[in-house]
Amino acid sequence: MEHKNLDYWKRAALAFQFEGRSLIDGELAPIDEVRAFVDRSPVDGRTLAVVGECSELEVNAAVSAARRSFSAGVWSGLNPRARKAVLLRWAALIRANLDELALLETLDSGKPIRDTLSVDVPGAAYCIEWFAEAIDKVGGEIVPADNHLVGMVLREAVGVVAAVVPWNFPLLMAAWKLAPALAAGNSVVLKPSEKSPLTAIRVAALAIEAGLPPGVLNVVTGSGDTGHLLATHDDVDCIAFTGSTNVGRSILRCAAESNLKRVWLELGGKSPNIVLADCPDLARAAKAAAAAIFYNMGEMCTAGSRLLVQNSIKDEFIAALLAEARAYEPGDPLDPATSMGAIIDETQLDRVERYIEQGKREARLLTGGTRERESTGGLYLSPTIFDVSDPSCTIAREEIFGPVLSVLGFDTLDEAIELANGTEYGLAAAVWTSDLTTAHEASRRLRAGTVWVNCYDEGGDMNFPFGGYKQSGNGRDKSLHALEKYTELKSVLVRLR
Ligand code: NAP
Numbered sequence: 001m002e003h004k005n006l007d008y009w010k011r012a013a014l015a016f017q018f019e020g021r022s023l024i025d026g027e028l029a030p031i032d033e034v035r036a037f038v039d040r041s042p043v044d045g046r047t048l049a050v051v052g053e054c055s056e057l058e059v060n061a062a063v064s065a066a067r068r069s070f071s072a073g074v075w076s077g078l079n080p081r082a083r084k085a086v087l088l089r090w091a092a093l094i095r096a097n098l099d100e101l102a103l104l105e106t107l108d109s110g111k112p113i114r115d116t117l118s119v120d121v122p123g124a125a126y127c128i129e130w131f132a133e134a135i136d137k138v139g140g141e142i143v144p145a146d147n148h149l150v151g152m153v154l155r156e157a158v159g160v161v162a163a164v165v166p167w168n169f170p171l172l173m174a175a176w177k178l179a180p181a182l183a184a185g186n187s188v189v190l191k192p193s194e195k196s197p198l199t200a201i202r203v204a205a206l207a208i209e210a211g212l213p214p215g216v217l218n219v220v221t222g223s224g225d226t227g228h229l230l231a232t233h234d235d236v237d238c239i240a241f242t243g244s245t246n247v248g249r250s251i252l253r254c255a256a257e258s259n260l261k262r263v264w265l266e267l268g269g270k271s272p273n274i275v276l277a278d279c280p281d282l283a284r285a286a287k288a289a290a291a292a293i294f295y296n297m298g299e300m301c302t303a304g305s306r307l308l309v310q311n312s313i314k315d316e317f318i319a320a321l322l323a324e325a326r327a328y329e330p331g332d333p334l335d336p337a338t339s340m341g342a343i344i345d346e347t348q349l350d351r352v353e354r355y356i357e358q359g360k361r362e363a364r365l366l367t368g369g370t371r372e373r374e375s376t377g378g379l380y381l382s383p384t385i386f387d388v389s390d391p392s393c394t395i396a397r398e399e400i401f402g403p404v405l406s407v408l409g410f411d412t413l414d415e416a417i418e419l420a421n422g423t424e425y426g427l428a429a430a431v432w433t434s435d436l437t438t439a440h441e442a443s444r445r446l447r448a449g450t451v452w453v454n455c456y457d458e459g460g461d462m463n464f465p466f467g468g469y470k471q472s473g474n475g476r477d478k479s480l481h482a483l484e485k486y487t488e489l490k491s492v493l494v495r496l497r
């Protein structure tokens with residue numbers, strides 16, 4: 001077998017055929033050259049593809065195709081076992097095309113090839129398999145009622161689902177929406193981010209190859225304007241969104257002003273990672289704290305961007321953390337040895353750099369803060385850590401969505417919990433302690449959708465619902481609870497006499 005080193009992936013990248021057309025009603029849609037945009041790679045700035053910017057006409061065509069296929073019952077009307085078979089074939093095709101999809105994701109988004117090969121692509125396939133395997137095992141309910149009634153509660157597909165997803169995990173976030181929505185029998189219009197649209201187009205083509213009827217899964221490419229058209233559309237029954245809190249707010253508003261479509265939001269975070277002095281393993285905690293903020297260039301909604309360390313161990317812990325941060329010096333994303341890749345685009349890099357400048361004014365820079373590898377034409381930042389004494393300062397409050405960590409000290413657990421919860425977000429939190437009671441009590445007091453104890457970012461299993469408290473959103477992805485987003489409950493009462 002050929003050794004898949006940097007040269008191998010570079011050669012494969014040169015040979016790649018990129019597809020930037022939308023997929024509507026089973027066909028690749030022609031690109032309107034006037035409205036099209038260029039998709040560049042953050043790896044080295046090269047042009048990957050010309051991508052269509054879908055207009056109202058194309059969004060309407062995609063929604064109509066979804067509605068037609070839904071009403072015709074070509075998918076929604078199948079025995080769940082039949083949907084399962086198609087979804088499993090689709091997942092198998094994704095696995096069979098692992099190298100191609102991982103390379104595409106890496107080129108389009110700057111993520112290290114090591115991660116797209118091990119997390120993004122297999123994670124997407126696993127998610128599709130999981131919901132495929134679940135869907136012929138979940139039924140409705142027969143509920144207690146008058147003796148002369150049969151009371152049934154049916155769970156039915158909601159209809160046409162719009163999924164609008166971000167660029168940090170383009171394929172995986174799409175899979176988290178598509179798998180439960182399609183398994184439940186819905187028809188879907190997917191809008192990937194303009195910064196990373198290519199894997200969405202490719203996997204939708206694979207879905208059709210697997211036997212998904214045309215119109216059941218459509219991909220409309222374009223900017224936020226295309227997403228806005230879906231949010232305001234009167235024939236979209238439900239919109240599932242992952243992205244920023246501001247856009248989430250706008251989608252809620254659009255739903256209120258149009259057809260009151262169901263809105264499900266997975267938004268940002270400023271997640272606290274609390275290390276108490278009785279932490280069972282400081283070395284492991286330091287490694288996890290670095291991964292919590294530097295994995296995926298910090299472009300993580302669950303990034304452990306606020307590290308709260310008990311003051312009695314703070315200096316010792318920071319020393320260990322600084323050593324661990326060195327493992328994340330950015331490298332070529334196509335090199336399998338690289339653990340930190342490129343920042344998605346110039347706009348995001350500028351934004352992160354503005355936060356770093358702000359941080360230098362309000363906190364103490366411990367490491368990083370510099371642009372790296374500029375000669376490559378790509379967009380890279382060194383892992384950056386600030387020692388923060390004032391928790392109300394900007395970098396300790398706002399989501400940066402980059403490799404920038406704020407370290408804060410505290411004396412008591414009560415103080416740590418207050419700091420941890422003192423944010424508008426509530427996506428995730430972690431606590432490190434050897435004390436069983438502290439672990440359980442802290443888990444209960446932390447206002448977040450996920451709490452990790454003595455670990456961070458654990459959760460590869462589909463069984464854990466994922467989503468936010470407070471302004472981190474509503475509803476849950478993953479687990480059987482995700483089906484609640486994409487189904488309606490119907491009470492059917494049959495009077496016998
Ligand atoms: P974003 O700007 O909100 O974009 C997310 C998606 O919405 C993209 O497809 C975007 O299209 C589209 N969009 C932009 N404006 C829109 C509008 N007015 N109406 C409808 N759709 C619109 O977020 P991002 O900057 O790409 O992603 C970073 C954010 O996502 C962070 O805040 C992060 O915390 C959050 N995030 C959350 C989770 C989670 O599960 N909770 C996971 C990942 C990321 P374009 O990109 O083409 O403009």
Ligand code: MG
Pocket residue numbers: 039040041042107108109194195196197
């Ligand atoms: Mg791109």
